[in-house]
Amino acid sequence: MLKEVTATRYVTPLREGGSLPGLVEADDLGTYVLKFTGAGQGRKTLVAEVVCGELARRLGFRVPRLVTVALDPVLGLGEPDPQVQELLRSSGGANLGMDFLSGALGFDPLAFPVDPREAGRIVWFDALVNNVDRSWRNPNLLRWHGELWLIDHGATMIWHHNWPGADTSAARPYDASDHALARFRPDVAAAAAELAPRVTQELLAEVTAEIPDAWLAGEPGFATPDDLRHAYAHALLLRAAVVHERITGVEEAK
Template structure:
């Protein structure tokens, strides 16, 4: 089971996420990004975070440590934002925490090189869990101490929103054309050969056991929390064996300028520097056109 800690101080909200996560301190002296059961996305988002995050870690991918956090809403009484106050009041009890990585920054594909092997492992993993939220629009990757870290797996396993069709979803393809790591030539075949044999029923059972019973209780159509856990295991187990055969990598749907600062892109290898320059020139041209209208 995941370590359980108690929130001792609400530090600040993180307004980048739609669910309004917040930074909290806990009684183990750790600092965490907390995701709340009272957020609009509901508890299934937190279930997905645990199953996919812990599965990724066991497959050798870098995922910040996850914990469950007991929250007493009283710790946020000094927070002036009424929206935050409402969220805290709705989230008393057990919530999810992700280890806060101080000094990390968001991944930019024009400012950071990724090898084909690592790109392949991440793309294959995202195909396995059907992650629709690691695109160039929203990478959900952090760079910390020079390494890539995977975050935010709430928008995965979409089949758990329609359990009758869950098993059929295991056979669906995965379009990785807009994946943030698609430009790095991900070696999907090598990733499948390495990782697929590791995704066993035993491993998935171990991962699903980390989900607290309270987040699985009263799921329509299921008699117990363990029955819900088995429903998560079956599609993932079936999907792992052949999902690499159904991953497509075509041209992305659109482009956008790099968000990397000039001092960083000036140090890029020539290929990346040219790409960044072309994007910046296009952005400037668009700005000029819009200003002249």
Template sequence: MLPEVTAIRYVTPLREGGSVPGIVEADDLGTYVAKFIGAAQGRKALVAEVVCGELARRLELRVPELVRLDFDPVIALGEPDTEVQDLLKASGGLNLGMDFLPGSVGFDPLAFEVAADEAGRIIWFDALVNNVDRSWRNPNMLIWHRKLWLIDHGAALIWHHNWNGAQSSAARPYDATDHALARFVSAAEVAEAAAELAPRVTDALLREVTALIPDEWLLDEPGFDTPDAVRRAYTEVLSGRAATIQDRILLSAPPKKADAPPEWLRTWVEGKAAGSQQEGPR
């Protein structure tokens, strides 16, 4: 089970993401970024955070510590934003906390260098969990103590929103052409990462990771009788994907055939060129 803490002070909302997480202080004297069950993305975003975050940690990628966060909306009555208040009122009980990294800065692929082997491992991992939210527009990575940390996996595991089509969805290619780390790697580094990491994603490891999902977030899932049945579905999809996803990672977009210039532009350019030749040098 993930460590469990109780929020004792609501500090401030974070408005960078659509789910409006917030910074809270907890009874263990720690400070956490709270991901709320009442957000529009719902409980499946929190499930994805747990599965991806804890799987990444076991593959030796840096992810802030995750905790079960008990939240009482009463502690946030002073929050003046009515929209945030509605979110907090809908989030009483068990939520997810991510260790707050003080002094960290958002990763910018134009400002920071990343070693090719590390970039390859992260791209392969994102392909495994089908993380569509690590583009250069929104990297969802932090630099803390000069190290790269991965955050915000709530949009990954897209197939768990429709279990009936999970296998066919998981069989699709992973488009990494817009990935924030694509500029640092070639296909060779991603292949090396796959050779290293794929054998480590065993059924035993996946069972260990999915066991950390709270039962409350898996209850009443259509098509499943018990939380453990849902956990087995995650294990099955991720196990199959780990073995084959390397062959379906698209790192560069296919070249596009250049459109022919319009007739008026070609005529104008040719006329300018002819005029320049007639004038000669000045």
């Protein structure tokens, strides 16, 4: 399971994200970007962050470390913004924290070149998890110590919003024409050859085991959190083998 820490101070809201994440300090002396269970997108956003973040890490991508952060709503009493106060009041218990990469720069596709191999790996991964939120307008990539880091995977795996249609949804193509890295001639074929065989049932079981039970409980159609974990793994396993054939909108490296 993810490391568990306790928030000791709410520092400031981060208004760049639609879910209004916040910056907090924790009892392990770490500083984290906190995503709240009480945000409008709900706990499925946090589940997507865990599944995609932990899968990406195991496939060799750079992703900020994830933790669960126990939040006492009393920390928000001194916050002057009523919207933030309400968010903190509704998010008591376990929330999701991501290491704060101090000094990181937002990725600009016009300023930072990316080689076709790395571009191909990221495009392939985004196709696997159906990430619709890595566009040139909003790359959700950071440049930190000269390397690319992947962030913000809440808008992925859209099939988990409608499980009865999950197999159909997961089989759809991925349009990468708007992707932040489409201009770098991503070598998707090489990425698929490298990464697809590594997406196994065992790896996905390891990844989905990181999701807290509380974020999975009560999903209609699933008797237990483990049943829901298996559904996430099943959809990704089916997609991994063939998704490279269904990526459209990019001119691959030759």
